[in-house]
Amino acid sequence: MSRVKIGLIGSQFAAEIHAESLKMVPDAEVVAVASPTESHVRAFASKHAIPYWFTDYRKLLEMEEIRMVALSVPNDLHCPITMACASADKHVVVEKPFAMNLREADLMIDACRKAGVLCMYAEELCFTPKYVRVKQLADEGAFGRVYLVKQSEKHGGPHAAWFWDVRRSGGGVTMDMGCHAIEFFRWFYGKPKATSVFADMGTFVHSGRTKGDDNATIIVRFENGAAGLAEESWARAGGMDDRVEVFGSDGCAYANLHMGNAIQTYSEKGYGYVVEKATSSKGWTYTTWEEIWNYGFPQEMAHFVDCVKNGKQPLETGEDGRAVLELVCAAYASAGRGRRIELPFRTDAERPIDLWLDSNTARPT
DSSP: OOOEEEEEEOOSHHHHHHHHHHHTOTTEEEEEEEOSOHHHHHHHHHHTTOSEEESSHHHHHTOTTOOEEEEOSOGGGHHHHHHHHHHTTOEEEEESSOOSSHHHHHHHHHHHHHHTOOEEEEOGGGTOHHHHHHHHHHHHTTTSSEEEEEEEEEOSOOSSGGGGOHHHHSSSHIIIIIHHHHHHHHHHTTSOOEEEEEEEEEOSSOTTTOSSOSEEEEEEEETTSOEEEEEEESOOSSSOEEEEEEEETTEEEEEETTTTTOEEEEESSOOSOOSTTOOOOSEEEEEOSSHHHHHTHHHHHHHHHHHHHHTOOOSSBHHHHHHHHHHHHHHHHHHHHTSOEESSEEOOOSSTTHHHHOTTSOEEO
């Protein structure tokens, strides 16, 4: 059977990751890319040897040979583009966070279901090799009964300007990175129902750039009695820090995604690339290698391509993205109200962060 032909929508940081990852997937062939800025999309297509490029994504969707589309666009565009993909009979990969609000999430899921196309949620931590191994150990019983999983992701702030604009992003670091931790917890525990969320957050470093939170702590309690503890930050200097800790009745594990794999480097003059979002290469640094493979992006894309090609059910779906978004909303409501929020949680908020900035918007079940 021929390779799955793929279209990319977006041409910035996440699109680079998608393009590089898909090069490592033998059954994938990227044939087109769309992005509104001609200079960006033309250069992107040339760099990655993609034969067709467009400034209007609708032109890409008209290509009959394309079976799967991967989105790497601002959060406020996820819903309309996903629905357009469904209308064009394209399977779609939606980057995290899934949507701006629960209403949009429901529209996206419903559109894909009615069209008979896969709606796949791009959460790479469920494919990160080191973290997959930790889960395997837990599933083997190495730690006994696991009662706490901690996931922490911290750096100095996102690349693109739209992340800082809550009107387009829907929130700050809880929306951007808390969604990673929340789905990691769900996946690690076998996707039990969450029963409550408690969160504390603030804007400590970047108040001049955003109304969004730049540091957050989130506790999610699940029906199995276990908990997930997320520590997320846009306020950490020194580049990316991503780690997992697991605690059980008979053991524990500590997995540092970057430090454990890094090359410990000293340079007085500095050098090129250190690690994602690092701002300096002078002195002692921890130099990454095979970065996107260690993150799990190629493995994630290989799984999605396999699902499209062979009619398999994705590990991560639009329903998972919605479940995460519900918990993100509950986290913002918890921080806004200063108390634990019980689940399920319903809200008509247009943006999750509104529940923090204006705590009167939500209504718990």
